[in-house]
Amino acid sequence: MNAIPNRRIIRAPRGATLNAKSWQTEGPLRMLMNNLDSEVAERPEDLVVYGGRGRAARNWESYDRIVASLKSLELDETLLVQSGKPVGIIRTHADAPRVLIANSNLVGKWATAEVFDELERKGLMMYGQMTAGSWSYIGSQGIIGGTFETFVEAGRQHFGGELKGRWLLTAGLGGMGGAQPLAGVMAGCSVLAVEARAERIERRIESGYLDRRAGTLDEAMALIRDARRDGAPVSIGLIGNAAEVYEAILETGDLPDLVTDQTAAHDPLHGYLPAGYTIPEWERLRETNPEMITRAAKETMARQVRAMLAFKRRGVAVFDYGNNIRQMARDVGVEEAFDFPGFIAAYIRPQFCRGRTQFRWVALSGDPEDIVRSSRRLREVVKDPSFGRWIDMAEDRIRFQGLPSRSYWMGLQDRVAAGQALNEMVANGEVAAPIVVGRDHISSGSVASPNRESEGMLDGSDAVSDWPLLNALVSCASGATWVSIHHGGGTGIGYSQHAGLALVCDGTPDSARRIGRVLANDSAVAVFRHADAGYDEALATVEREGLMMPPKLE
Ligand code: NAD
Numbered sequence: 001m002n003a004i005p006n007r008r009i010i011r012a013p014r015g016a017t018l019n020a021k022s023w024q025t026e027g028p029l030r031m032l033m034n035n036l037d038s039e040v041a042e043r044p045e046d047l048v049v050y051g052g053r054g055r056a057a058r059n060w061e062s063y064d065r066i067v068a069s070l071k072s073l074e075l076d077e078t079l080l081v082q083s084g085k086p087v088g089i090i091r092t093h094a095d096a097p098r099v100l101i102a103n104s105n106l107v108g109k110w111a112t113a114e115v116f117d118e119l120e121r122k123g124l125m126m127y128g129q130m131t132a133g134s135w136s137y138i139g140s141q142g143i144i145g146g147t148f149e150t151f152v153e154a155g156r157q158h159f160g161g162e163l164k165g166r167w168l169l170t171a172g173l174g175g176m177g178g179a180q181p182l183a184g185v186m187a188g189c190s191v192l193a194v195e196a197r198a199e200r201i202e203r204r205i206e207s208g209y210l211d212r213r214a215g216t217l218d219e220a221m222a223l224i225r226d227a228r229r230d231g232a233p234v235s236i237g238l239i240g241n242a243a244e245v246y247e248a249i250l251e252t253g254d255l256p257d258l259v260t261d262q263t264a265a266h267d268p269l270h271g272y273l274p275a276g277y278t279i280p281e282w283e284r285l286r287e288t289n290p291e292m293i294t295r296a297a298k299e300t301m302a303r304q305v306r307a308m309l310a311f312k313r314r315g316v317a318v319f320d321y322g323n324n325i326r327q328m329a330r331d332v333g334v335e336e337a338f339d340f341p342g343f344i345a346a347y348i349r350p351q352f353c354r355g356r357t358q359f360r361w362v363a364l365s366g367d368p369e370d371i372v373r374s375s376r377r378l379r380e381v382v383k384d385p386s387f388g389r390w391i392d393m394a395e396d397r398i399r400f401q402g403l404p405s406r407s408y409w410m411g412l413q414d415r416v417a418a419g420q421a422l423n424e425m426v427a428n429g430e431v432a433a434p435i436v437v438g439r440d441h442i443s444s445g446s447v448a449s450p451n452r453e454s455e456g457m458l459d460g461s462d463a464v465s466d467w468p469l470l471n472a473l474v475s476c477a478s479g480a481t482w483v484s485i486h487h488g489g490g491t492g493i494g495y496s497q498h499a500g501l502a503l504v505c506d507g508t509p510d511s512a513r514r515i516g517r518v519l520a521n522d523s524a525v526a527v528f529r530h531a532d533a534g535y536d537e538a539l540a541t542v543e544r545e546g547l548m549m550p551p552k553l554e
Contacts, residue, residue, distance in 0.1 A: 014366030050175025054129025058084030103128025139401030171242030177262030181235030266492030426507030445526025
């Protein structure tokens, strides 16, 4: 069965004292625990980290056995985790990953939400989402950089680079979606975010991601009008059902400039509140009548997508924010659901072609000063001229959740230089303990998701999932500390395959060698994926970065 609710309070140990036998195993141990820190996870009591029901471990027994395994694991051993359950320890070697994880994978014909739900009910699987089951989630601070980049690019494409005086309508203030209001304000526009649960609005206000709540739509619209007039962006949370509020806003005729949505629509059973139900009714019916409630959720999503299409017809820039809401609406008859684009195809793909991938770093010491010091050092080594501005903004606006960390999208050379610089800082004792580096799963070298990362590929290879599998193999061969292969993250079961990696920078020369290989090769796969698909910009990146592709034969 699913995880049993448990009131235990999980918090990663801080400081420089080991609980495991080495930093290579202490790193994944602290990151697993950090995923379930109440500052970080959305529902830690039942092991849910974010993204609908994205879990860190299958149940509490599995969690305890993973922790015990990591504490006793030797430097030539590797722990195997199958959908959140530890299933074996094998003898490997020092450069091999210490943990290998496979989450939510199903054979093609069986890769449906119904089969998955049944297997989950039987206790045989868990939904790993992307960074939940790969123990790399760091809260909304992990996605805010990507959200910011998306909004800035939307502003560049639609409004000549100026978002001042504009406003964005969205929904969902969960683990990922909660980054939208702050990212929007940082990019220069006001944000109205519709959220079904009052406590999520409060949580975002408390964590500094949301400026204020509005009691009614009228109040929210008045606040937006004031902000536009004053040119001072504001973010507002409004309690309600997204479909109903979007329809109501259409009727007012007071149209937003940008419209999207980040409810957990990828999971129609657990992730999206159908119209006409209270939260307690919804939670009860999910258990007693899952088919009916799934259908009701999809029907409401159809209403929301129809409203989004109507916004588009009236000239508003509308995009899907990676939760598969278009597919859910099409499933129940909205044929034209894909008339508005996904955010990757619309705004992000050129970044992938340039080899930009996320770089996140986490201070295992728990000391915020380690991030302050490391950010200062990275300003010196990262060549991207926008990095310093991002760190200024982050230091000003983004509060830490759980273990202190930061993230930024970097090109191949910047990622390697940043990883090496952090390792040197650990070696020189400039930080209090080792640092974990990694990334999210948003890069189409490591993600195949035909309605998201790989939507509309130039060569039609959207559904080919060899790339994330190759990516995971490359991370293993290069010596990442832990590597994971997942199915169903972001867009839901049947719609994606993706791979994650993380590295512990423990200050040793061995670590330096692994960092160089892992980060360069991970970025290279993303570039190869796009070069192979025929993107000129990716082919230029291959040249610029000196990457090796098999020679062309005459
Ligand atoms: P979450 O489960 O933590 O939060 C979803 C929120 O939506 C909840 O707060 C819920 O109350 C709210 N909600 C559900 N139905 C609603 C409705 N009808 N009206 C208003 N609010 C409603 O999920 P999350 O971690 O925030 O992720 C959101 C979605 O984004 C997921 O589908 C996830 O897979 C996807 N995602 C996006 C990215 C990205 O970069 N864009 C990355 C990863 C995941």
